[in-house]
Amino acid sequence: MSDLANGPSGTRPPALRAIGLRKTFGAFTALDDVSLELRPGSVHALLGENGAGKSTLVKCIMGYHRPDQGRILLDDREVTPRNPREAQALGLGMVYQHFTLVPNMTVAENLVLSRAQLPFLIDWAAERAALARFVATMPFAVELDATVRSLAAGEKQRLEILKQLYLQSRIVILDEPTSVLTSGEAEELLSLLRGMSSAGQISVLMITHKFREVLGFADEVTVLRRGRMAGSGQVKALTPSRMAEMMMGSAAPLESTRAPAAAVGDCRLRVAALTADDDVGVPALRGVSFDVRAGEIVGIAAVAGNGQEELVEVLAGQRLRSQGDVHVHGEPYFARREQLHRHRVRCLPEEPLRNACVPNMSVAENMAFRSFDRPPFARAGFALSHGAIRASADGLQREYGIRAPSMGSPIGQLSGGNVQRAVLARELRGEVDVLIAANPCMGLDFAAVAEIHARIRKARDQGAAVLLVSADLDEVLALADRVLVMSEGQVVHETTPETADVTLMGKYMAGHAA
Amino acid sequence: MDESLGMLGVPLAVLGGALRVSPPYLFVSLGECLTEKSGRVNLGLEGTLVMGAMSAYGVSYLSGSAWLGVLAAGGVGVLLGALHAWLCARQRVNDIAIGIALMLLGVGTAFFLGKPLIKPTAPRLPAFELGAWSDSPPLRAALEVNVLFAIGIALAFALRFALNRTRVGLLLRVAGESADSARAMGYDVLRIRAYATALGGFFAGIGGSFLSLYYPGSWNEGLSSGQGLMAVALVIFARWDPVRCLWASLLFGAAGALGPALQSVGVTGGYHLLNAAPYILTLAIMIATSSARRTLPGQPAELVSAR
Numbered sequence: 029m030s031d032l033a034n035g036p037s038g039t040r041p042p043a044l045r046a047i048g049l050r051k052t053f054g055a056f057t058a059l060d061d062v063s064l065e066l067r068p069g070s071v072h073a074l075l076g077e078n079g080a081g082k083s084t085l086v087k088c089i090m091g092y093h094r095p096d097q098g099r100i101l102l103d104d105r106e107v108t109p110r111n112p113r114e115a116q117a118l119g120l121g122m123v124y125q126h127f128t129l130v131p132n133m134t135v136a137e138n139l140v141l142s143r144a145q146l147p148f149l150i151d152w153a154a155e156r157a158a159l160a161r162f163v164a165t166m167p168f169a170v171e172l173d174a175t176v177r178s179l180a181a182g183e184k185q186r187l188e189i190l191k192q193l194y195l196q197s198r199i200v201i202l203d204e205p206t207s208v209l210t211s212g213e214a215e216e217l218l219s220l221l222r223g224m225s226s227a228g229q230i231s232v233l234m235i236t237h238k239f240r241e242v243l244g245f246a247d248e249v250t251v252l253r254r255g256r257m258a259g260s261g262q263v264k265a266l267t268p269s270r271m272a273e274m275m276m277g278s279a280a281p282l283e284s285t286r287a288p289a290a291a292v293g294d295c296r297l298r299v300a301a302l303t304a305d306d307d308v309g310v311p312a313l314r315g316v317s318f319d320v321r322a323g324e325i326v327g328i329a330a331v332a333g334n335g336q337e338e339l340v341e342v343l344a345g346q347r348l349r350s351q352g353d354v355h356v357h358g359e360p361y362f363a364r365r366e367q368l369h370r371h372r373v374r375c376l377p378e379e380p381l382r383n384a385c386v387p388n389m390s391v392a393e394n395m396a397f398r399s400f401d402r403p404p405f406a407r408a409g410f411a412l413s414h415g416a417i418r419a420s421a422d423g424l425q426r427e428y429g430i431r432a433p434s435m436g437s438p439i440g441q442l443s444g445g446n447v448q449r450a451v452l453a454r455e456l457r458g459e460v461d462v463l464i465a466a467n468p469c470m471g472l473d474f475a476a477v478a479e480i481h482a483r484i485r486k487a488r489d490q491g492a493a494v495l496l497v498s499a500d501l502d503e504v505l506a507l508a509d510r511v512l513v514m515s516e517g518q519v520v521h522e523t524t525p526e527t528a529d530v531t532l533m534g535k536y537m538a539g540h541a542a
Numbered sequence: 543m544d545e546s547l548g549m550l551g552v553p554l555a556v557l558g559g560a561l562r563v564s565p566p567y568l569f570v571s572l573g574e575c576l577t578e579k580s581g582r583v584n585l586g587l588e589g590t591l592v593m594g595a596m597s598a599y600g601v602s603y604l605s606g607s608a609w610l611g612v613l614a615a616g617g618v619g620v621l622l623g624a625l626h627a628w629l630c631a632r633q634r635v636n637d638i639a640i641g642i643a644l645m646l647l648g649v650g651t652a653f654f655l656g657k658p659l660i661k662p663t664a665p666r667l668p669a670f671e672l673g674a675w676s677d678s679p680p681l682r683a684a685l686e687v688n689v690l691f692a693i694g695i696a697l698a699f700a701l702r703f704a705l706n707r708t709r710v711g712l713l714l715r716v717a718g719e720s721a722d723s724a725r726a727m728g729y730d731v732l733r734i735r736a737y738a739t740a741l742g743g744f745f746a747g748i749g750g751s752f753l754s755l756y757y758p759g760s761w762n763e764g765l766s767s768g769q770g771l772m773a774v775a776l777v778i779f780a781r782w783d784p785v786r787c788l789w790a791s792l793l794f795g796a797a798g799a800l801g802p803a804l805q806s807v808g809v810t811g812g813y814h815l816l817n818a819a820p821y822i823l824t825l826a827i828m829i830a831t832s833s834a835r836r837t838l839p840g841q842p843a844e845l846v847s848a849r
Binding site: 111112113124128129130131132133137140141142146147148149150152308 | 720723
């Protein structure tokens with residue numbers, strides 16, 4: 029393993045230039061005449077809404093797709109990688125949004141596996157010694173024998189980057205690297221990348237939608253909109269509103285200001301000492317208690333894997349509790365259908381396509397799940413009225429702006445934002461007494477985010493008790509009236525957005541009690 | 543030592559039974575273990591087993607060599623495994639349905655082609671006489687260990703080594719744990735699973751050859767007692783580890799030998815119930831290991847998610 033301080037040939041990383049890239053998929057133009065220059069040792073941010081073409085651009089560079097037109101140059105030499113392995117051989121490495129690590133294998137096995145050339149017989153003792161030597165040169169430590177499943181999201185992300193360095197990538201491309209990290213972990217990661225590129229070890233191309241990251245860590249930025257270049261330049265010369273304008277094509281809608289909460293009413297949802305196990309039988313939720321009252325939004329901030337997914341599953345009826353109680357309107361609550369109707373409890377689980385929809389059924393049918401067994405959708409208690417279902421869905425489509433080929437097409441074909449709108453439309457129909465929302469805006473562009481936040485606030489203003497569970501601290505602080513932090517299955521901190529200390533909260537979320 | 547060993551005869555007979563009856567369980571479970579480690583379930587191994595038994599008997603009879611019969615059984619197993627893999631690689635094809643279809647195909651074809659083989663006798667496989675030092679015929683009979691079984695034991699350890707310490711084994715495990723990661727690394731998941739399924743068929747065929755060439759040692763339509771299907775439960779019981787498959791096969795063999803062993807010392811009550819012991823064991827394992835709440839430790843992750 030060569031000394032990574034200056035790369036295998038002791039020089040700086042190559043300069044990457046993409047010139048006039050064009051890529052179409054059938055009739056759809058994903059990229060149209062896009063050019064990008066990544067100077068050696070710099071951090072370049074790629075900004076754009078969902079569907080703007082950022083992933084396509086990066087995949088063309090990495091050899092997943094062949095561009096229809098345009099060239100890619102490394103140090104003024106044209107390259108045409110035909111697949112990611114060829115791109116890797118050229119020194120291009122990518123860290124994806126969804127981890128490509130094998131969860132049931134150890135860190136050492138994952139690293140060794142990623143190598144292009146593996147010997148027939150693997151001498152684990154020698155490999156581990158070599159890995160230990162390599163890791164010693166890194167600015168952070170990893171435990172070689174830990175299974176990836178047991179690592180926190182931040183550690184997995186660092187491992188992905190370590191993997192790239194192990195493979196001696198000189199240009200590291202990252203797709204939304206901080207989407208699963210706490211703000212503290214995000215800072216650490218980005219500072220690390222910044223440091224390594226300033227030292228000339230790597231160049232970084234980072235897809236992001238967070239202005240704060242662009243301003244804090246990038247040298248240059250390129251903005252894409254609908255497959256075309258909407259602007260580029262030095263970060264020093266740009267402001268967030270200018271960048272937003274480039275992304276959206278007009279002055280960006282301001283994040284609506286916090287409306288003062290209406291008078292808070294009685295306790296609608298009470299959770300007492302709730303305990304539950306996860307899928308492998310390990311306690312995930314270890315005695316959580318809190319109240320949510322009418323007209324308030326209680327936000328639970330937690331990093332993925334700290335029990336909040338299990339909490340939402342227990343409240344939604346997808347998981348059995350092992351101990352503890354849930355009371356809604358003072359009555360014991362088990363998420364049975366009859367109770368859901370009576371207490372008007374609605375739920376927006378995370379990953380709605382997986383947890384709240386049947387992908388192969390039509391949009392209209394999915395939107396009828398709450399009340400298909402009651403009039404007007406069901407006649408005489410059992411005969412479905414498809415006309416009524418369809419009419420209701422059409423009305424909601426107009427109201428919520430759901431974009432779909434038709435309300436009769438399978439909901440699995442819709443984009444993430446539209447699936448979320450459809451689920452929201454279903455859940456917010458009629459009166460809502462209790463609303464449970466988990467990561468409602470994951471993966472959505474900020475127009476959709478603003479819209480969903482506005483609707484959640486409206487539900488609160490109309491008197492619902494809202495429980496918001498999110499890994500995005502910004503979202504929790506923007507929406508919630510009271511904030512709880514969960515770590516390792518317990519509530520470890522309580523505060524309000526006005527008095528919140530973000531650094532302290534980040535520490536609690538990462539599991540380090542202050 | 544005299545002829546009758548009294549009650550001591552029961553554990554001896556059970557041990558002997560375990561040694562004699564477990565090789566088909568062993569080979570089929572090793573084959574299924576490999577296939578499932580790569581992320582695919584092959585329910586057709588019963589058909590492969592029976593086809594293997596028939597082809598081994600036929601080739602052994604026609605060529606005069608039992609080992610050639612074993613090889614032929616393996617070859618037939620590879621073909622059936624490759625067929626399973628090819629069909630499952632098509633779009634929208636369900637592994638479970640294909641497995642059952644191939645099981646029926648294998649069993650039916652074997653019975654049809656094997657009709658001429660019911661009467662003739664074919665050369666049998668040799669065995670190590672580990673009990674040669676004893677004067678007691680029951681002891682000698684109990685300690686006869688077939689050469690194929692010895693090969694199977696070595697194979698179990700070799701497979702565990704290969705899965706952990708070779709490149710091929712590592713790739714197989716990745717295909718079974720995370721197809722996405724394997725693809726991201728540039729490996730062809732379908733090809734890996736095809737090889738694993740074909741190799742699994744090879745072992746299952748050899749397991750079948752044991753049935754017709756050693757014990758019970760002839761070809762007829764009641765030869766298999768469902769070892770191919772029970773192997774699926776066995777692999778779960780062994781938590782997808784080849785060496786644990788060995789112990790589990792011995793356990794199943796012992797369970798199968800319990801009825802005859804008790805009968806040999808005069809306990810004739812509950813004969814049918816005792817003969818059902820392996821099946822009851824299978825059922826008990828399946829019940830104990832399934833749960834609405836948790837996943838099984840050691841289970842390749844790809845077996846759980848949709849194909």
